[in-house]
Amino acid sequence: MEEKEESLDFLSRIVPPEILKVKPYIPGKPIEEVKRELGISRVIKLASNENSLGPAPKAIQAIYQYASKIHFYPDGGCYYLKKDLAEHTGVDPGNIIVGNGSDEIVSMLTRVFIQKGDEAIMGDPSFLMYKIDTQLSQGKVVCVPLKESRLDVSAMREAITSRTKLIFISNPNNPTGTIVTERELKELVQTIPPDVLLVCDEAYYEYVDSPDYPDTVSWVKEGKNIIVLRTFSKIYGLAGLRIGYGIARKGIVSLLNRVRPPFNVNSLAQVAARAGLKDRAHLVKSKRLIQEGKKFLYAKLEEMGIEFVPTQANFILIKVGGKTESVINTLLKKGIIVRGMEAYNLPHHIRLTIGTQEENEIFIREFQEALR
Numbered sequence: 377m378e379e380k381e382e383s384l385d386f387l388s389r390i391v392p393p394e395i396l397k398v399k400p401y402i403p404g405k406p407i408e409e410v411k412r413e414l415g416i417s418r419v420i421k422l423a424s425n426e427n428s429l430g431p432a433p434k435a436i437q438a439i440y441q442y443a444s445k446i447h448f449y450p451d452g453g454c455y456y457l458k459k460d461l462a463e464h465t466g467v468d469p470g471n472i473i474v475g476n477g478s479d480e481i482v483s484m485l486t487r488v489f490i491q492k493g494d495e496a497i498m499g500d501p502s503f504l505m506y507k508i509d510t511q512l513s514q515g516k517v518v519c520v521p522l523k524e525s526r527l528d529v530s531a532m533r534e535a536i537t538s539r540t541k542l543i544f545i546s547n548p549n550n551p552t553g554t555i556v557t558e559r560e561l562k563e564l565v566q567t568i569p570p571d572v573l574l575v576c577d578e579a580y581y582e583y584v585d586s587p588d589y590p591d592t593v594s595w596v597k598e599g600k601n602i603i604v605l606r607t608f609s610k611i612y613g614l615a616g617l618r619i620g621y622g623i624a625r626k627g628i629v630s631l632l633n634r635v636r637p638p639f640n641v642n643s644l645a646q647v648a649a650r651a652g653l654k655d656r657a658h659l660v661k662s663k664r665l666i667q668e669g670k671k672f673l674y675a676k677l678e679e680m681g682i683e684f685v686p687t688q689a690n691f692i693l694i695k696v697g698g699k700t701e702s703v704i705n706t707l708l709k710k711g712i713i714v715r716g717m718e719a720y721n722l723p724h725h726i727r728l729t730i731g732t733q734e735e736n737e738i739f740i741r742e743f744q745e746a747l748r
């Protein structure tokens with residue numbers, strides 16, 4: 377049964393207008409409910425760019441081992457995890473902030489840096505939370521259209537005004553999967569005003585193959601105004617635990633710590649993330665899965681004459697055309713969930729998470745059928 381939102385009563389008068397403007401996030405139905413409603417036993421979820429191989433096995437083990445200790449509050453400072461992440465990325469633990477998902481760090485950033493009327497520059501389309509969090513801080517969203525499905529870094533540079541506080545670079549960009557190159561980003565880093573912070577969101581960075589991908593952590597080490605965001609939700613397969621991290625100058629981390637809730641990252645997420653970092657075999661296998669899946673899907677889509685954007689991430693933006701909504705619904709009836717792109721102003725596209733070989737084959741078969 378669909379839950380209707382209760383009509384807003386007098387309470388809406390005491391709520392700031394920016395809260396009223398935001399549309400509440402509408403979660404997808406749980407997989408079990410989709411199965412029950414459609415009377416099907418198999419559901420393939422290729423909608424949220426999760427890892428189809430599942431969590432890193434070492435992370436699962438760590439969760440079992442830690443389970444008997446969850447009556448304790450988590451370590452609010454993520455002491456051991458920060459130490460491991462520091463070693464992993466070549467910075468100091470003081471350069472790291474851990475969030476309840478990297479999207480919590482996006483919220484901390486807008487909370488700290490955006491006041492009423494301040495501007496945040498982002499690509500259009502790009503990850504939706506940049507917009508929502510900026511609006512919640514009463515900031516002005518400055519959208520810069522993509523150029524040939526890629527973030528237009530020089531246009532983003534030109535969009536900087538005296539009110540600009542943040543520039544969001546989703547690299548690879550969600551939903552296009554394209555990257556900004558070292559050369560393009562370096563130009564921006566070198567010319568950005570000192571009172572603007574560059575946010576390099578690298579949620580999919582482990583999947584990138586391109587030799588032109590920037591080494592942003594080296595700019596953090598040089599003391600530039602940049603924060604690099606990474607996550608355990610994608611290649612590590614820990615999306616359900618909610619854990620991601622940011623790497624930045626110590627001063628920036630210290631500012632973010634002022635708005636960070638004291639126990640924002642739960643204990644199981646911390647131990648799983650530490651173990652996940654050490655699970656090299658899972659990482660390699662997951663990356664290979666995407667490389668092979670990409671090849672298969674590209675070949676099939678080309679055969680079908682379907683337009684798509686070549687990707688550096690674990691998802692592909694596919695142009696379906698005028699029938700997109702009906703294709704999404706037909707796929708859903710067959711138990712295949714893909715992401716419609718209306719919220720990104722791309723109503724004729726879907727975003728497909730690359731799955732296992734079996735899942736990709738089933739998708740292609742049902743996609744061909746749905747297009748007929």
Ligand SMILES: Cc1ncc(COP(=O)(O)O)c(C=O)c1O
Binds near residue numbers: 609
């Ligand atoms: C570009 C980008 N950044 C951040 C996130 C959020 O990741 P997390 O699960 O760490 O909050 C996503 C999730 O889809 C994403 O696509």
